[in-house]
Amino acid sequence: MTNHDARLSRRTLLAGAAAIGLAGCSNDGRGGQTGAGGDTAGVRPAYQPYTGVKPDLPGAEYNIPNAFTRYPANPVQAITTPPGDGKPIDVLTYTNTPIPPKLEQNRFWQELNSRVGSPVTVNLTPSVDYAQKFATVVAGDRLSDIFLVGAVPQVPQMLEAKAVDLTSHLSGDNIKKYPYLANLPETAWNVCIFSGKIFGVPIPRGAISSNVLYTRADILQKQGLQGEVKNVDDFFELCKALTDKPRNRFALAASPTQFVRNMFDVPNNWSENGKTLVSSNEHEAQEEVFEVLRKLWSSGYIHPDAFSGQNQDLKVRFGNGSSALVQDTFSAWPSYLQTAVDKEARIGIVGPPKHDGSGPGKIWLGAPAIGFAAISKKSEARVETLLAYMNFLAAPFGTQEYLFRKYGLPGLHHNVVDGNPVLTKKGFSEVQLGLMYTADAPWTVFLPEKAGDAEAEYNAMKALCPTALADPVAGMYSETNVRKGPQLNTDMTQVTNDIIQGRKPVSAWGDAVKKWKSGGGDKIAEEFAQALQSSR
Amino acid sequence: MKRQQVLAGGMPMPGLAERIVKAIFLTLICAVVVVPFIGVVSTSLASPEEVIRAGGFVLFPTHGIDLSAYKSILSGGTVTQALLVSGFITAVGTAIALVLTCMLGWALSRRGSVGNKPLLLLVLISLLFNPGLIPSYLVIQQFGLLDSLWAVILPTSVSAFNVIVVRAYFVGLPDAVLDSARIDGASEWKMFWYIGLPLSKAVVAVVGLFYGVGYWNSFFGALLYLNDSSKWPLQLVLRTYVVNGVEIGAQDLGATEALPPQTSIQMAILMISVVPILCVYPFIQRHFAKGVLTGAVKG
Numbered sequence: 001m002t003n004h005d006a007r008l009s010r011r012t013l014l015a016g017a018a019a020i021g022l023a024g025c026s027n028d029g030r031g032g033q034t035g036a037g038g039d040t041a042g043v044r045p046a047y048q049p050y051t052g053v054k055p056d057l058p059g060a061e062y063n064i065p066n067a068f069t070r071y072p073a074n075p076v077q078a079i080t081t082p083p084g085d086g087k088p089i090d091v092l093t094y095t096n097t098p099i100p101p102k103l104e105q106n107r108f109w110q111e112l113n114s115r116v117g118s119p120v121t122v123n124l125t126p127s128v129d130y131a132q133k134f135a136t137v138v139a140g141d142r143l144s145d146i147f148l149v150g151a152v153p154q155v156p157q158m159l160e161a162k163a164v165d166l167t168s169h170l171s172g173d174n175i176k177k178y179p180y181l182a183n184l185p186e187t188a189w190n191v192c193i194f195s196g197k198i199f200g201v202p203i204p205r206g207a208i209s210s211n212v213l214y215t216r217a218d219i220l221q222k223q224g225l226q227g228e229v230k231n232v233d234d235f236f237e238l239c240k241a242l243t244d245k246p247r248n249r250f251a252l253a254a255s256p257t258q259f260v261r262n263m264f265d266v267p268n269n270w271s272e273n274g275k276t277l278v279s280s281n282e283h284e285a286q287e288e289v290f291e292v293l294r295k296l297w298s299s300g301y302i303h304p305d306a307f308s309g310q311n312q313d314l315k316v317r318f319g320n321g322s323s324a325l326v327q328d329t330f331s332a333w334p335s336y337l338q339t340a341v342d343k344e345a346r347i348g349i350v351g352p353p354k355h356d357g358s359g360p361g362k363i364w365l366g367a368p369a370i371g372f373a374a375i376s377k378k379s380e381a382r383v384e385t386l387l388a389y390m391n392f393l394a395a396p397f398g399t400q401e402y403l404f405r406k407y408g409l410p411g412l413h414h415n416v417v418d419g420n421p422v423l424t425k426k427g428f429s430e431v432q433l434g435l436m437y438t439a440d441a442p443w444t445v446f447l448p449e450k451a452g453d454a455e456a457e458y459n460a461m462k463a464l465c466p467t468a469l470a471d472p473v474a475g476m477y478s479e480t481n482v483r484k485g486p487q488l489n490t491d492m493t494q495v496t497n498d499i500i501q502g503r504k505p506v507s508a509w510g511d512a513v514k515k516w517k518s519g520g521g522d523k524i525a526e527e528f529a530q531a532l533q534s535s536r
Numbered sequence: 537m538k539r540q541q542v543l544a545g546g547m548p549m550p551g552l553a554e555r556i557v558k559a560i561f562l563t564l565i566c567a568v569v570v571v572p573f574i575g576v577v578s579t580s581l582a583s584p585e586e587v588i589r590a591g592g593f594v595l596f597p598t599h600g601i602d603l604s605a606y607k608s609i610l611s612g613g614t615v616t617q618a619l620l621v622s623g624f625i626t627a628v629g630t631a632i633a634l635v636l637t638c639m640l641g642w643a644l645s646r647r648g649s650v651g652n653k654p655l656l657l658l659v660l661i662s663l664l665f666n667p668g669l670i671p672s673y674l675v676i677q678q679f680g681l682l683d684s685l686w687a688v689i690l691p692t693s694v695s696a697f698n699v700i701v702v703r704a705y706f707v708g709l710p711d712a713v714l715d716s717a718r719i720d721g722a723s724e725w726k727m728f729w730y731i732g733l734p735l736s737k738a739v740v741a742v743v744g745l746f747y748g749v750g751y752w753n754s755f756f757g758a759l760l761y762l763n764d765s766s767k768w769p770l771q772l773v774l775r776t777y778v779v780n781g782v783e784i785g786a787q788d789l790g791a792t793e794a795l796p797p798q799t800s801i802q803m804a805i806l807m808i809s810v811v812p813i814l815c816v817y818p819f820i821q822r823h824f825a826k827g828v829l830t831g832a833v834k835g
Contacts, residue, residue, distance in 0.1 A: 092763075098776045101613050102766035123763040126776050129756075136673035136760050142682070248591075312798045316592045339797070341588045425611060 043167055043196050045175040045189055048182040052076050053398030057458045059445075064207045064465045067445035067458035068397065070419045078180065078399035083388035084118025092123045092137065092144035093373065094130040097432040108408045108430040115404065116389060124434045138162065145379040146386055148371055148437055149200060153482050159199040163374035164383050166198045178387055180394035185442060187368035190475035190535075200372035201390050201439050207465040208331045208443040209366030213259045216324040217348030227348045231357030232263060232292060239301035242324045250303040252296065253314040253323035255500055258364065260292050261285075262352035268364035268469040270528065277473065277529045279521060281492065281513045288355070290509060293500045307497050315339040325350075329366065330445075333457050337449045347453065349460035365468035368475055373438055390439035397444035405435055420448035476535065478527035484520035492516055571595070580605050580803035584796050592799045605800035609808065614766075614773055619808075621685070622752060622770035629689040629751040634744050636694050638736075641702030642728045656703075663696045669760070676761055687761035688769065692750065698743045705739040706732060741823035745816075752813060774805045 053076060055066035103109050113119045123144060125133040134150025137143055143162055152158060168174065175182045184204050192200035219242070220227050229235045242251035264285035270277045280286075296302055303323050305313065317323040319339035328336070336347055352361035375386050395401035403421060407414040413427030423431070445461070447453040478485075495512040498504040513521075543549055550558070575595050579587060582594040583602040609615050643649050644656050667675075672691065681687035709732065717727050733740065755771040762768055778801075 095776065099614055099765040099768065099773060102617075105613055122765075124765055124776075125759060129759050132669060133760060136670055139670040140673050140677045140682075142677070313592055316588055316797070316799070320588045320591060322591060339588060341585055425608070429611065429614070 043171045043193060043198060044186065045170045045184075045198070046173050046182060047184075047186045048176060048179065050180065050183040050396050052078065053396065055398075055444075057445075057455065059458065059461070062462050062466045064458070064461040065443045065445050066397070067454045069451075069454050070448065071403070071421055071446070072398045073419060075398060075400040075403050078395040078401045079392055082115060082117030083385060083392045084116045085382060085385045086118055087382070087385075088121055089116070089118045089146070089386065089389055090121045090123070090144040091434070091438050092134075092147040093125075093434045093437040094127040094148060095124040095432060095434045095437065096127050098429065099124055100430055100432040106430050108413055108427070109433060111404070111409060112433070115401075116392065118385070118389070120389075120433070122433050122438075143376045143378070145376055145382070146373050146390065146438060147376060148203075148373045151482060151486075153479065155477060155482065156194045159194060159374060162377055163199050164377055164380050166200065166375065166383070166387070167196075169383065169387055170198045170201075178391035178394075180391045180396060180441065181387070181439075183396055183442065184394065185368060187475070189369075191369045192372040192374070194477070200374035201387075201394075202369035202372045203437060203440050204368065204442050205331075205366055205370050206368045206443070207366060207461060207468070208445075209329045209370070210363050210465060210468055211258045211327055211329055211366075212363055212460070212464060213256060213350045213352070214318065214326050214328055214332075214336060215348040215350050216318065216321060217346040218342070218344050219321055219324045220348070221346075227350055229350055230353050232355045234353070234357075235263070236295070236299075236301075239296060239325070240299070243299075243301050245300055248322055250301060250317075250323050251325050252302045252306070253317040253326035254306040255293060255297070255302055255497075256325070256327045257289075257293060257496065257500070259327050259352050260289050260296075262361045262363050263292075263355040264289050265354070265361065268471040270471060270473050270525070272472050272532070275529060275533060277525045277532065279513075279516075279525060281516060281521070286509055287506050290499050290506045292355075294502060294506070297500050298502060307501060319345070321345075330457065330461055331443065333445075333453070334447055334449060337447065337453065347456070349457075349464070351460075351464050360467070363464050363468045365465065365470040365474075367471065371437070393435055393439040394441050396441040397446065402441060406431065418448070422448065473528040473532055476528055476531040478524050478531065480520050480523040480527055485524065488516055488520055488524075491519075576803045576806050580800055580807050582800065584800065587797045587800050592797075602796075602800075605796040605804035606808075608796050609774075609777065609801060609804055615770070615808070617766060618768055618770040618773040621767060623812075625685060625688055625754075625769055626748055626751040629693065630744055630747045632689065633693040633695075633698075633747040633751075634740060637698050637702055637743060637747075638733065638740065639728070640694065641699050642706055642732055644699070645703045645706035646724070659696045659699050663700075673760055682761055683763050683767070685762075685767060688754065688757045689751070691757065692754065695747070695750075698746055702736070702739055702743055705736050709735055738823040741820050745820045745824070748816065749813060752809075770809060774809055777805055778802050 049060060053072055056069045057067035059066045100106055100109065103113075109120075130148075131151040134147075135152050137147075138152060138158060141162075149155060149159070149163075170178070170181065181201055184202060185206060188202040188204040188206065189198070191202050192198055215227055217227055223241060225238060225241055229238060239251035243249060261280075264283075266283045266285055266289065267278075267280045269280055271280065271283075272278075303317055314323075314326050314328070315335060316339060318326045318336055320341055326336075333347065352363060353359070354361050373390065375383055379386060392401060393405065395405070407421040407423055408427045408431050410416060410421075412424070413430060414421040414423050416422075445454050445457050447457065492512060495504065495508060499506055499508055575593055578597050579592075579594045581601045581603070582590075582597040583599050584604065586594055586597060586599050640659070644652060644659065646652070676682060676687050676691065681690070713731060713735075714727055717731055722730070753771055755769065755775055758767075758769050758772045762772075765773075778798075
């Protein structure tokens with residue numbers, strides 16, 4: 001299910017974690033609870049999109065993020081009274097960035113505390129180590145007031161025991177008291193509804209975390225190539241034209257596994273078959289997919305280090321032009337902009353065609369949420385304050401609160417360049433308080449680094465996302481998946497990589513799938529199917 | 537008649553051809569070790585453009601030296617603070633660990649000391665079983681050590697392996713020396729302090745190095761037990777810069793003033809964490825073979 005195969009990028013980590021239950025979830029409980037018929041309609045928070053800031057390119061209609069070509073000149077004030085109650089707010093979450101300077105040396109943190117009206121303390125853990133940290137903290141019963149739920153077994157039972165049931169605060173119209181939480185997309189809430197109870201606030205993602213094929217549009221243009229592919233043969237042609245071994249040029253920075261699967265209509269992880277679920281591992285086109293990938297590899301179109309390097313190497317290869325094609329999520333766009341050496345570099349997106357040329361293919365839609373944060377039972381008395389704090393953190397793009405949260409104070413943490421905020425080095429080091437993994441606004445496409453790119457990304461998303469295939473059980477919970485999923489996925493990725501590189505025959509896939517099924521895959525399918533049934 | 541040259545050990549000097557072959561062979565082996573290291577140093581000092589053009593790894597910076605990777609890590613004060621914390625943990629931890637290990641090793645090396653065999657068995661058992669993540673955490677919590685540097689220092693202050701090494705060395709001390717000390721009226725404590733330890737400098741140095749490197753490199757205990765990131769040791773802080781190749785910043789934040797490429801930052805981090813150990817190593821290295829071997833053979 002990961003697309004960079006050998007590498008573990010943060011996004012694949014999170015996507016994986018979401019699938020294995022970092023997010024946990026489902027509309028039904030496990031462990032013998034039969035669920036209240038899965039009637040989530042009455043429980044689900046009402047969705048009330050925020051209309052206070054008008055996006056330059058609205059995305060709601062296409063189920064994609066809003067895009068802004070520049071930061072609104074006079075940001076509106078979204079929150080008038082500080083959410084805090086004066087008592088400390090303690091948060092446990094993870095981070096993907098270097099840790100910030102301590103409070104005494106951190107102007108941003110001090111200002112945050114005064115704007116929140118409570119001293120905020122954060123317990124940060126590097127995201128890759130979060131599951132272990134979370135497991136020990138749960139065992140030691142030392143959960144913070146607000147905690148991001150980690151990948152531990154028995155999430156539903158853990159939540160029943162340790163987390164506040166937020167249903168009475170957030171279900172239906174009750175959520176309107178927290179207007180910026182009501183602005184989170186409906187599907188994102190799936191991850192935190194268990195047995196008809198809401199146990200947390202999701203960190204939304206969705207379309208922005210869909211994987212697509214990026215191109216260096218400037219290189220394609222220079223070589224007179226179309227940034228468009230009509231069928232598999234077209235794709236081979238494109239790769240061939242972009243490969244020049246003597247000059248150390250390889251079309252693909254890494255194996256385009258998902259892109260090829262998209263060409264063959266392989267479903268996004270699972271597909272429904274009546275009341276049962278079928279894994280995409282068992283899809284009949286998998287062997288054809290491998291034939292294509294093996295040919296790409298043996299023809300030398302994939303960078304030789306594709307299976308050994310780290311994720312960031314992709315960006316270096318794409319940035320210095322040694323590979324003009326790379327598969328990554330929509331959210332990675334700015335990071336590719338930042339690693340481009342050539343100022344003329346332009347980024348494009350190629351949509352997958354159907355392999356036989358019978359029309360456009362479908363990409364896989366990213367999971368609606370990457371996780372959720374819950375409130376500790378010990379802090380039940382302060383639940384309204386804590387929700388108000390999360391509401392504060394979810395203030396959307398274009399507001400003063402968002403500007404402060406992401407960019408700190410003007411002149412100190414960011415400078416305004418052409419009307420857009422740009423973080424200074426001080427800002428970069430001080431704002432890293434893990435706020436975006438406590439509660440966050442829906443994603444916004446905003447690319448001030450390069451004029452025109454926000455439109456480009458918005459248009460690419462508009463073209464690809466409305467038809468994208470969703471994972472029918474995204475955000476749902478399967479106990480076996482939490483316990484065995486990571487190992488099973490690692491094994492399948494290993495086989496995938498071996499087959500592509502010709503170390504194993506294509507027929508090895510069938511055996512691997514059999515092993516996957518008996519090793520837990522069938523059980524996972526069964527549990528997800530049950531979760532899906534009771535969510536309806 | 538020309539006398540054949542003889543090496544210090546009495547071995548005959550090999551012929552010229554053989555020496556050349558050996559020299560080439562050894563040079564190659566050295567190069568295998570040294571070249572990547574030069575690459576690390578060079579990449580950490582190369583300019584961002586050069587790093588990206590070279591595909592991430594620079595062997596020799598040709599466009600001058602660029603310290604931006606180091607500046608970016610050392611600005612903000614978190615890394616310098618973490619250096620102090622790591623220094624404290626390593627110094628205090630190694631001192632405590634050496635005292636405990638030597639005393640335990642001495643007690644276990646004396647035949648006839650109280651509970652000698654059962655105690656030795658307990659130490660050996662701890663080589664076989666690992667307490668596991670959550671039980672360790674609960675113990676630390678029960679002792680009230682959470683969020684304290686002692687939580688990182690104390691749990692690893694006695695390593696069974698090192699106790700065995702030290703004990704073996706003590707067992708090998710000549711009985712005659714200790715017997716004569718006893719006749720002169722020395723107590724067990726005096727024998728340990730004035731005879732045992734001074735005769736065992738080599739093994740103490742080696743075990744000290746083991747502990748020192750262990751404390752310097754450890755991050756996982758800190759990750760679990762220290763919530764306040766201003767108490768984090770260097771390795772854990774540096775870990776947040778390189779978590780599995782995550783490109784920092786770009787996606788989690790908006791536009792930022794140009795940051796150095798991730799590879800330079802990683803290499804600079806490598807330098808920062810390796811240099812202190814490299815500085816200490818030469819002073820202890822001369823004891824190394826002697827200390828470990830003596831312990832091993834006479835065990």
